[in-house]
Amino acid sequence: MADTLDILRDLEKKVLWLASWTIHNANHLRSGTDGLKVGGHQASCASLATIMTALYFDVLRPVDRVAVKPHASPIFHAIQYLLGKQTQRRLEAFRGYKGAQSYPSRTKDADDVDFSTGSVGLGVAQTLFSSLTQDYVRAHGWGLNRPEARMIALVGDAELDEGNIFEAILEGWKHGLRNCWWIVDYNRQSLDAVVREGLWQRFETLFRDFGWDVVILKYGTLLEAAFKEPGGDKLRVWIDSCPNQYYSALVFGGGAAWRKRLNEDFAGDNAVRELTAKRTDDELARLMTNLAGHDLPSLLDAFHAVDHDRPVCFICYTIKGYSLPFAGHKDNHAGLMTPAQMETFRQAMGVRPGHEWDMFEGLSLPTKRLQEFLDSVPFAAAGERRLKAPEIDVPAELPAPHQAVTSTQTGFGLILNEIGRDTGEFASRIVTASPDVTISTNLGAWVNRRGLFAHEAMADIFKRERIPSTFTWEFSPKGQHIELGIAEMNLFILLSALGLSHSINGERLLPIGTLYDPFIARGLDALNYACYQDARFILVATPSGITLAPEGGAHQSIAEPLIGMAQDGLAAFEPAFVDELSVILRWAFAYMQKDGDAAEDFSLVARSDAKPVSTFADHAPEPTWLRDETGGSVYLRLSTRPIEQIERTMTPALRQGIVDGAYWQRLPGPNAQVVVAYTGAVAPEAIAAVGLMAEDRRDVGLLAVTSADRLNAGWTAAQRARERGLVHARSHIERLLADVPHHCGIVTVLDGHPATLGWLGAVAGHRTRSLGVEHFGQTGSLAELYEHYGIDANAIVAAAQAIAPGRPIRHLKALP
Ligand SMILES: Cc1ncc(C[n+]2csc(CCOP(=O)(O)OP(=O)(O)O)c2C)c(N)n1
Ligand SMILES: [Mg+2]
Numbered sequence: 001m002a003d004t005l006d007i008l009r010d011l012e013k014k015v016l017w018l019a020s021w022t023i024h025n026a027n028h029l030r031s032g033t034d035g036l037k038v039g040g041h042q043a044s045c046a047s048l049a050t051i052m053t054a055l056y057f058d059v060l061r062p063v064d065r066v067a068v069k070p071h072a073s074p075i076f077h078a079i080q081y082l083l084g085k086q087t088q089r090r091l092e093a094f095r096g097y098k099g100a101q102s103y104p105s106r107t108k109d110a111d112d113v114d115f116s117t118g119s120v121g122l123g124v125a126q127t128l129f130s131s132l133t134q135d136y137v138r139a140h141g142w143g144l145n146r147p148e149a150r151m152i153a154l155v156g157d158a159e160l161d162e163g164n165i166f167e168a169i170l171e172g173w174k175h176g177l178r179n180c181w182w183i184v185d186y187n188r189q190s191l192d193a194v195v196r197e198g199l200w201q202r203f204e205t206l207f208r209d210f211g212w213d214v215v216i217l218k219y220g221t222l223l224e225a226a227f228k229e230p231g232g233d234k235l236r237v238w239i240d241s242c243p244n245q246y247y248s249a250l251v252f253g254g255g256a257a258w259r260k261r262l263n264e265d266f267a268g269d270n271a272v273r274e275l276t277a278k279r280t281d282d283e284l285a286r287l288m289t290n291l292a293g294h295d296l297p298s299l300l301d302a303f304h305a306v307d308h309d310r311p312v313c314f315i316c317y318t319i320k321g322y323s324l325p326f327a328g329h330k331d332n333h334a335g336l337m338t339p340a341q342m343e344t345f346r347q348a349m350g351v352r353p354g355h356e357w358d359m360f361e362g363l364s365l366p367t368k369r370l371q372e373f374l375d376s377v378p379f380a381a382a383g384e385r386r387l388k389a390p391e392i393d394v395p396a397e398l399p400a401p402h403q404a405v406t407s408t409q410t411g412f413g414l415i416l417n418e419i420g421r422d423t424g425e426f427a428s429r430i431v432t433a434s435p436d437v438t439i440s441t442n443l444g445a446w447v448n449r450r451g452l453f454a455h456e457a458m459a460d461i462f463k464r465e466r467i468p469s470t471f472t473w474e475f476s477p478k479g480q481h482i483e484l485g486i487a488e489m490n491l492f493i494l495l496s497a498l499g500l501s502h503s504i505n506g507e508r509l510l511p512i513g514t515l516y517d518p519f520i521a522r523g524l525d526a527l528n529y530a531c532y533q534d535a536r537f538i539l540v541a542t543p544s545g546i547t548l549a550p551e552g553g554a555h556q557s558i559a560e561p562l563i564g565m566a567q568d569g570l571a572a573f574e575p576a577f578v579d580e581l582s583v584i585l586r587w588a589f590a591y592m593q594k595d596g597d598a599a600e601d602f603s604l605v606a607r608s609d610a611k612p613v614s615t616f617a618d619h620a621p622e623p624t625w626l627r628d629e630t631g632g633s634v635y636l637r638l639s640t641r642p643i644e645q646i647e648r649t650m651t652p653a654l655r656q657g658i659v660d661g662a663y664w665q666r667l668p669g670p671n672a673q674v675v676v677a678y679t680g681a682v683a684p685e686a687i688a689a690v691g692l693m694a695e696d697r698r699d700v701g702l703l704a705v706t707s708a709d710r711l712n713a714g715w716t717a718a719q720r721a722r723e724r725g726l727v728h729a730r731s732h733i734e735r736l737l738a739d740v741p742h743h744c745g746i747v748t749v750l751d752g753h754p755a756t757l758g759w760l761g762a763v764a765g766h767r768t769r770s771l772g773v774e775h776f777g778q779t780g781s782l783a784e785l786y787e788h789y790g791i792d793a794n795a796i797v798a799a800a801q802a803i804a805p806g807r808p809i810r811h812l813k814a815l816p
Contacts, residue, residue, distance in 0.1 A: 004058070007373045008296050010363040011082065012053040016323060017349045018078035018091070019045040021356050024342050026094045038095050040102070043321035043332040044071035047187045047293075048154060051316060052079060054299040055152070055183075057373075062382035063149040065130060065504060067115040067123030069156045069185060070103035080111035081359075083380040088357050106533040112385055114504075116533040119525050121162025122493065124182060126529075127151035128172045129490070129497035131180040131311075132482075134505055136431065136453055136498075139477035142507040148309070149504075152181045158190030160203065164526065167487040171494075172311065173210040174485070176455045180311040185293065187320035188244040191333045197244055200315050207313040217302055217316045220295025222287050231271030238265065238272075239288075251289055251319055251328030255281025258288045289327070293318030387506035392429045394589040400582035404645060408638040408681075409542040411578030413442030415585060416512075420449035426510075426589075431498055433482040434514045435491045441514035441542055443481065444471045451479035488515055488523035492530050499535030499592075499633065510589055511537040517544035517637055518557035531569030531633060536592040538585070539570070542638035545751030546777040546785045547681045556777035561679070561752035564635050565709040572709035574637040574750070575658070576683035577645055580706055583658045584636065594631025639681035639751075641782070660732040661711030662703055666690060669699025672744045673804040677703040677760055679750035682791055686749055689796035697806055701740065705748075708756045715763060737764040745804035747771065747796050769799040 023040030032038060048069060056079045060066070068076045077100040080086035086100065090110065093099025101108045103118035115130075117123030131151040137143050159165070172180070184203065188195050200216065207214045219227070219236075227236045239247075250257050259276060266272040276284055292298040293316035306312055321327035324345070326335045337345060346353075350362030360367045374380075399418035401411065419427050431453075432443055454475035462469050484490050491513050497504075498511035520527065520541055530537070546556045564572025571591065575581045648654075657663030665687075668675050674693055678686035683704070690702045705711060711733045718731035730738075737760075740746075746768040748757035754772030761768025773789045786792035 004373075005296060005300075007365060007370060008053055008057055008300075010365050010370060011057055012050050012296065013349065014082065014359070014363060015053050015075055015078045016046055016049040017345075017351060017362070018081060018357075019049065019072075019074035020324065020337065020342075020345065022074045022078065022091045022094045022100070024337060025092060025356075026096065026099075027336055028339055028342070030092070030096065039334060040074060040095060040336065041071035041334065042324055042337060043326060043335055044069070044156070045075045046322045046324050046327070047185050047318045047320045048072040048075055049322070050294045050296060051154065051183060051185065051299060051318070052076070054296055054303060056083075056379055057377050058300060059303045060152075060379040061147070061149075062379060062385055063147050064379070065114040065127070065149055065151050067117050067127050067151075067153040068104045068113075069154045069159065070117040070120060070123070071156070072154065072185075073100070073102060073104050076104055076113070077109075077111060082374055083377060084374075085380070086111040091357070114385075116529060119529060120156065120159040121164045122526055122529045124153040124155050124159060124162075124165050125168035125490070125493045125526075126496055127153040127182070128168045128177060128180050128311075129494045130500070130504060131177060132172070132175050132494070133497040133501050133509075135176075135178065135455065136482070137501060137505045137507045137509070139453070139455070140428070143505050146506065148179055150179050150181055152183065155182050155184045156190075157184055157186045157188060157199065158195060160184065160199075161190075164487075164489040164493070166206075167485075167490050168493065169207070169210050169212075171484060171487070171490050175482075177211075177311045178309040181306075181314065182312070183314045183316060185318050186315050187293075187318040188248065189320040189330065189333070193330050194245045194248050203313065203315060211310065213306075213308070213310050213312045215302055215306075215312060215314045217292035217298055217314060219298075219317075220290035220292050221297050222290040222295070226275060226287055229275050231266075231269065231273075231275045234266070234269065234272050235262075235275060238262075245330075248319075248328040248330060252326070255283075255285035258284050289319055289322065291317035291319060294322050386503050389502035389506050389508040391593045392426055392508055392510060392589075394426060394586060394593075396586075398582045398586040398589075400579045400650070402578070402645065402647075405642045406578055406645060407640050407642045408575055408578060408581050408636075409442050409640045410642070411581050412540060412542070412585075412636070412638055413445055414578075415582055416443065417445035417449065420446045428480075429508060430510045430512060431480050431482065432512045432514070433484060433491060433494050433498070435484045435488055435519075436486040437515055438481065438483060439471060441516070441540065443514055447481045448472045450481060451476055452481045452483055453477070453479035488519045489526045490523075491515055492523040492526035495537040495539070495633075496526065496530030496533065496535040499530060499537040500533065502536075502593075508593065510592065512540060513537060514540045514542070516555060516557075517541035517560050518555055520557070520560055520563060524563070527570075528567065531567060534569060535633065536631070537633050538588050538592060539633065539635045540638060541635065543640040544574075544637050545639070545681065546773055546789060547639050547641045547751050547782065549780055549782050549785050552779040553777040556773075558753055558773050558775075558777075560637060561708060561750060561756040564637065565712060565756065567635070569632045570635050570709075571632055571707065572635040572637065573707045574680040574752075575706050576643065576678070576680050576704065579645070579648070579650060580658045580704075581636070581638070583650065583655050584634075584706065587659045588634040588636075591631050592633060637680065637752075641681045643681065643684050657732075658706045659710075660714065661707035661709070662705045662733060662736055664701065664736065665704045666700070666702035668701025668740050668744065670739075670741065672699035672701050672741060673697050673806040674800040675701035675703055675740055675744055675746045675766075676796055676800070677705050677746055677748045677757055679705045679708060679748075679752070679757060682749050682751050682786070685786060685791060685793045685796060688793035689747075689800070692793060692797050693800060697804075701744075703736065703746075705750075705757060708750075712759060715759075733760070733763050737766070740764065740766065742766070743805055745769065745800060747799045747803070749791050749796055751791060767803045769803045771795055771799055 090100045104113040326332040355361040401414040452475045458475035460473045502508040714731035718729045721729035749771040754770035758770040
């Protein structure tokens with residue numbers, strides 16, 4: 001142990017040095033051209049250097065997964081560098097192009113990041129939901145040959161201000177959370193300043209209330225020993241009652257400041273004065289800052305002492321900027337050591353100029369001993385920690401239950417109900433989740449078939465008591481629906497965790513989350529992060545738009561179609577008919593399983609390209625980056641509006657059009673003056689408008705747009721491909737509009753922001769008028785609201801008349 005401790009002390013020093021140097025190099029030595037500050041957080045790094053040294057070089061096992069406090073990214077990269085998983089080149093390029101990322105990133109970093117962090121609070125909750133996901137996987141009998149992982153978050157104390165963390169704690173309690181450690185870097189500083197007194201007590205009671213074990217690590221071994229000296233008990237009381245601000249200021253002031261202050265406060269107390277007098281200024285400063293979060297023996301003891309799987313919150317007292325010149329200063333968050341300060345630090349670390357990146361430079365133990373130790377670190381012993389899971393076969397077709405008049409939401413429920421009958425692998429890998437809107441998003445039939453997930457079986461008392469109810473609410477470890485409380489953040493973070501199960505647990509899940517469309521905004525940052533780390537899931541959002549008419553403005557989504565277009569890693573669809581939905585869902589189950597290297601620029605192009613190879617089929621050969629569709633998550637914006645379904649046969653071409661984003665429902669003729677392009681629930685209005693116009697105009701076209709997102713992404717990608725020399729590249733929408741006469745006008749319409757389809761006119765230079773909803777909705781009937789917001793058949797006809805040549809329409813009702 002003593003030997004290991006010496007090695008860890010050397011490594012702790014090296015990790016702090018490398019992280020500090022990485023940031024210094026990026027800011028002071030690498031040449032910059034754009035006049036921007038590069039940045040980095042030397043103080044936040046120093047705060048976690050000891051804790052991360054203890055964890056990565058001693059405590060962690062290969063199965064464990066860690067969400068690293070975002071601003072400690074350089075410490076993580078330094079550790080991976082020592083373990084041979086990070087290159088000097090990437091450290092030198094920290095915060096630069098293709099360099100180590102400012103905040104740990106699963107997709108952009110090359111050194112085995114477990115969870116992307118950066119938006120504070122999200123990584124923390126992700127560990128909780130990853131632990132629940134692990135339990136889910138194991139309860140279903142998968143991955144039992146692997147040891148259980150601990151899901152660990154390194155948490156900044158100010159990070160605990162984020163509400164999503166508390167939402168997650170509550171959910172964790174409901175689901176019997178296990179194997180989850182949150183290690184709080186309690187440096188009592190946020191970005192702006194020193195935090196409130198006594199926060200640790202609030203944290204302590206809160207975590208205990210929710211069933212967590214709480215371990216408070218306050219004093220290091222030096223202080224604990226000093227407390228046993230004469231006067232030590234008084235010194236302890238003094239530190240315990242020292243306000244955070246004073247303590248921080250004294251840390252910054254150093255040994256002389258400590259002595260002055262202690263001499264004043266203990267003027268008449270010989271024991272304490274003696275305790276301080278026998279120490280030099282440096283020794284006194286070391287003693288007074290010897291908090292447990294910087295004391296390897298205390299940390300190792302505490303981490304190794306955990307002998308149960310209950311969740312644990314470690315509150316580790318630390319000092320922001322520990323060992324660095326701005327330690328404890330309230331303004332140190334973005335503080336950087338000056339070149340002069342760095343020079344002093346370099347000398348103190350025993351690093352010779354020109355040897356700054358040398359792994360063992362300035363350390364006390366022989367290189368061979370250190371290297372042997374690194375080679376045997378348990379965490380790195382198993383090599384590649386990201387797992388691969390085989391693809392789950394998706395049926396060639398999903399059921400498309402036909403009802404003459406129905407909504408996409410109803411259709412979704414019916415399709416899942418049909419899938420729920422299946423006894424094979426495909427249906428067993430589906431896991432659904434919903435934040436208290438399971439029934440109202442129409443998952444009820446699926447849940448009736450597959451049950452709710454819980455560690456322990458819980459019967460539906462209503463059913464047992466024979467009280468009639470449409471829904472069976474029975475929990476068991478085999479259940480396939482995870483019911484959440486009303487917190488959309490939790491839904492997205494859970495989807496993020498479920499959607500990474502193939503990589504983390506080596507077991508693929510096919511997660512589907514349902515919620516109300518407007519409340520996507522409530523969890524948007526978590527959705528963004530789920531996509532950022534390439535988690536794979538299907539999001540089904542319903543009801544949507546003003547089409548949920550009597551529900552009113554509070555529940556009516558406007559911006560979501562634009563979110564669907566703009567969100568990277570998420571292919572957005574808004575089908576109008578249930579047969580379209582069936583095709584899209586089938587495609588989505590395959591798309592969400594596709595591998596992809598999201599860190600590569602070209603594959604990002606291919607991802608946004610997101611269209612079939614056949615688009616380029618006439619013109620071989622294609623560059624591989626065009627073919628490289630990477631897969632991703634899928635968002636389905638559905639509706640509760642029952643509309644008349646189309647009786648038709650699903651041909652391969654139609655199927656392809658639906659998936660690529662659009663198809664002609666009525667082909668415009670060579671003399672067409674108007675094309676109506678619609679998306680989603682307003683299909684009947686578009687069809688009616690075309691019917692009205694067809695009486696007076698020839699060849700009116702009707703374009704069904706199932707995915708403005710994929711259509712637009714394909715168009716952008718094709719343009720880029722042409723700019724790169726692939727002159728024959730054509731996107732799906734370019735082909736669809738190729739024969740539409742130049743003089744023809746396009747009216748676009750959807751129950752969402754009109755900009756979603758507004759770009760269509762730019763594809764081939766057609767005059768376009770885009771209808772949609774721009775203002776808050778209100779209660780009313782569909783007819784009233786569609787008229788008010790200008791998305792009814794009359795509005796479509798009026799818009800066509802304004803932009804298209806030809807005779808006015810006789811049937812047009814006078815507009816208000
Ligand atoms: C959601 C979000 N809001 C704001 C920020 C900006 N920010 C970065 S760090 C930070 C304070 C972090 O303090 P703490 O968690 O205590 O970390 P420390 O640097 O003290 O270790 C803030 C507000 C962010 N990264 N994410
Ligand atoms: Mg802090």
